[in-house]
Amino acid sequence: MKQVAENRTISRPVGELLAFDHADLGYGKRIVVADLSMVLRAGDFLGIVGPNGAGKTTILKAMLGILKPLNGRVRRTSGVRFGYVPQRQSADEVYPLTALEVAMMGRYPMMGVFARPSRRDRDLVLSSLNQVGIADLAEQPFRELSGGQKQRTLIARALASEPDVLVLDEPTNDMDIGSEHAIMELLKDLHDSRGLTIVMVSHLLNVVVNYAGTFAIVDHGLRMFGSAEEVVSAQNLSEVYGIPVEVAAHGDGRVVLTAGCTCRQDEALSRRLGGSNA
Amino acid sequence: MLDVFRIPFLQTALAAGLIVGAVCAYLGVHVVLRRIVFVGAALAQVSSAGVGLALYIGSNPSITSLLLTMGGVAAFSIKSASRRTTQESLIGVGYAIASALAVLFLARSGQAEARMLDVLSGNVLTVTAAQVWLMAAVAAAAVAVHALLQKQFLFSAFDADTAKASGIRAQWWDLLFFLILGVVISFSIRLAGTLLVFAFLVLPAVTALLLSRRFAEIYVVAVGASAISTIAGLMASYRFDLPTGPTIVAASFVLLVVSWVVSRLRS
Numbered sequence: 001m002k003q004v005a006e007n008r009t010i011s012r013p014v015g016e017l018l019a020f021d022h023a024d025l026g027y028g029k030r031i032v033v034a035d036l037s038m039v040l041r042a043g044d045f046l047g048i049v050g051p052n053g054a055g056k057t058t059i060l061k062a063m064l065g066i067l068k069p070l071n072g073r074v075r076r077t078s079g080v081r082f083g084y085v086p087q088r089q090s091a092d093e094v095y096p097l098t099a100l101e102v103a104m105m106g107r108y109p110m111m112g113v114f115a116r117p118s119r120r121d122r123d124l125v126l127s128s129l130n131q132v133g134i135a136d137l138a139e140q141p142f143r144e145l146s147g148g149q150k151q152r153t154l155i156a157r158a159l160a161s162e163p164d165v166l167v168l169d170e171p172t173n174d175m176d177i178g179s180e181h182a183i184m185e186l187l188k189d190l191h192d193s194r195g196l197t198i199v200m201v202s203h204l205l206n207v208v209v210n211y212a213g214t215f216a217i218v219d220h221g222l223r224m225f226g227s228a229e230e231v232v233s234a235q236n237l238s239e240v241y242g243i244p245v246e247v248a249a250h251g252d253g254r255v256v257l258t259a260g261c262t263c264r265q266d267e268a269l270s271r272r273l274g275g276s277n278a
Numbered sequence: 279m280l281d282v283f284r285i286p287f288l289q290t291a292l293a294a295g296l297i298v299g300a301v302c303a304y305l306g307v308h309v310v311l312r313r314i315v316f317v318g319a320a321l322a323q324v325s326s327a328g329v330g331l332a333l334y335i336g337s338n339p340s341i342t343s344l345l346l347t348m349g350g351v352a353a354f355s356i357k358s359a360s361r362r363t364t365q366e367s368l369i370g371v372g373y374a375i376a377s378a379l380a381v382l383f384l385a386r387s388g389q390a391e392a393r394m395l396d397v398l399s400g401n402v403l404t405v406t407a408a409q410v411w412l413m414a415a416v417a418a419a420a421v422a423v424h425a426l427l428q429k430q431f432l433f434s435a436f437d438a439d440t441a442k443a444s445g446i447r448a449q450w451w452d453l454l455f456f457l458i459l460g461v462v463i464s465f466s467i468r469l470a471g472t473l474l475v476f477a478f479l480v481l482p483a484v485t486a487l488l489l490s491r492r493f494a495e496i497y498v499v500a501v502g503a504s505a506i507s508t509i510a511g512l513m514a515s516y517r518f519d520l521p522t523g524p525t526i527v528a529a530s531f532v533l534l535v536v537s538w539v540v541s542r543l544r545s
Contacts (some may be wrong), residue, residue, distance in 0.1 A: 064443040084443040093439045096491050105436070108429050109444040116429075141491060161444060254510055 014042045023072035032058045034221045047212030048201045054219045056201040082161030088150045093143040098136040099153045106160030128159040148179035165197040210253035282516045291402040293410045298466045299504030301417035302478035308525045318479040322472040323376035324350035325464045326430040330383030344464045351460040414467045474523040481530040488541040
């Protein structure tokens with residue numbers, strides 16, 4: 001089973017994996033994200049950041065092909081596999097499934113319509129659970145896991161599909177800072193050591209600021225796109241959010257601060273930008 | 279005690295109850311987990327409206343009921359785009375109008391008095407052997423199709439967005455599940471009536487979900503619970519001269535209460 005995983009690593013695609021070309025995204029006649037142009041390249045760790053209701057999940061759905069653009073184009077390089085990790089609330093906990101059974105769903109699209117999981121499927125799923133550090137919880141009911149463990153299960157499910165790109169929607173939502181840090185370190189490890197391209201959505205800039213190499217700041221359209229050096233500066237962020245923002249050094253990383261607020265800074269930003277919970 | 283099942287018409291009734299109970303209990307596990315219990319109730323009413331319509335216009339009750347139920351499946355599975363009302367309210371409207379139409383058609387059919395109670399509350403005692411064989415075939419086909427394709431049904435219901443992102447057409451699998459459910463309900467109500475069919479879709483599944491944590495086990499417990507309540511209900515209804523359908527439902531409820539107590543004691 002190791003052989004299989006390593007083979008996939010060797011044959012990862014290079015160059016452009018996906019591109020939005022003046023794409024309007026939305027539902028019915030309602031445009032949520034207007035005129036989006038940006039490129040995802042192999043090896044990127046892309047952080048898509050913006051207030052709640054800004055259209056971040058909509059962008060992910062368009063990336064995954066669940067949502068067709070209303071205007072413009074979304075080019076997906078053929079043969080590139082996307083592994084989706086949804087917000088963990090979207091998995092219905094009423095189902096009596098173990099962590100292993102949930103992670104096994106990542107293999108379903110690769111099996112025949114009538115086929116049942118093979119030995120190889122089971123090995124791949126166990127190896128995925130091992131990669132995210134919860135191999136010992138394989139037989140535990142999914143609904144009885146903690147938030148962090150559920151998130152790891154959903155990441156393992158995506159890994160089980162042997163993806164080139166891992167696409168995560170608010171993976172640290174509603175987590176304490178310890179669990180949040182552990183999940184981000186896991187993603188960093190998957191990116192650095194396994195060569196996975198990572199796309200992560202968050203409404204909290206501070207969560208991704210020290211992990212992502214590329215940033216897309218979104219608010220009903222792309223406000224800013226570029227490398228961490230280009231985007232994460234006091235001047236840029238002040239301009240995008242329309243309030244005074246400071247970027248301070250902290251240990252090996254950075255924190256984003258606003259004046260006059262003792263709560264988490266980027267939460268305050270979200271609120272000030274008038275984000276709804278849509 | 280089991281002597282009563284030496285009587286031929288009770289043997290047929292027993293077979294009908296066991297088969298309808300088993301297939302409804304099996305599908306009912308997914309009806310409950312998908313949170314579409316009310317769809318089951320509404321489809322059962324639509325099916326009986328179809329029987330009423332057939333008696334009124336003189337068409338084949340099975341075919342008319344099946345066609346009307348498929349119409350109901352299509353209507354209930356369409357996701358309403360309107361923000362001013364809910365999907366659930368649409369199903370409520372279907373339930374109410376189908377219930378009313380069933381009575382109105384029967385009232386105009388000329389067989390009103392004779393058939394009304396059988397159609398509405400079911401009477402497994404009047405079932406023929408041919409009906410039982412047909413039901414057995416429908417039940418076996420429904421369970422086989424669902425079991426063979428359960429991966430897709432499960433993924434689509436558990437996490438539709440991720441299923442779609444990985445190329446599984448969740449909306450089509452949901453529709454197919456509804457179609458299977460519609461066919462089973464449509465045939466079942468001819469034998470057991472709307473009340474008993476609806477009860478079989480819900481009570482054994484809830485009983486099993488309270489007791490077990492594994493799908494394989496849940497199916498066994500649900501089907502077992504429907505069988506026990508069918509046998510106990512038929513015996514009680516014969517002995518105490520009670521209407522059969524409601525007696526089976528009452529027996530099913532007793533099992534549910536027992537399993538609830540057991541699950542409370544365990545935790």
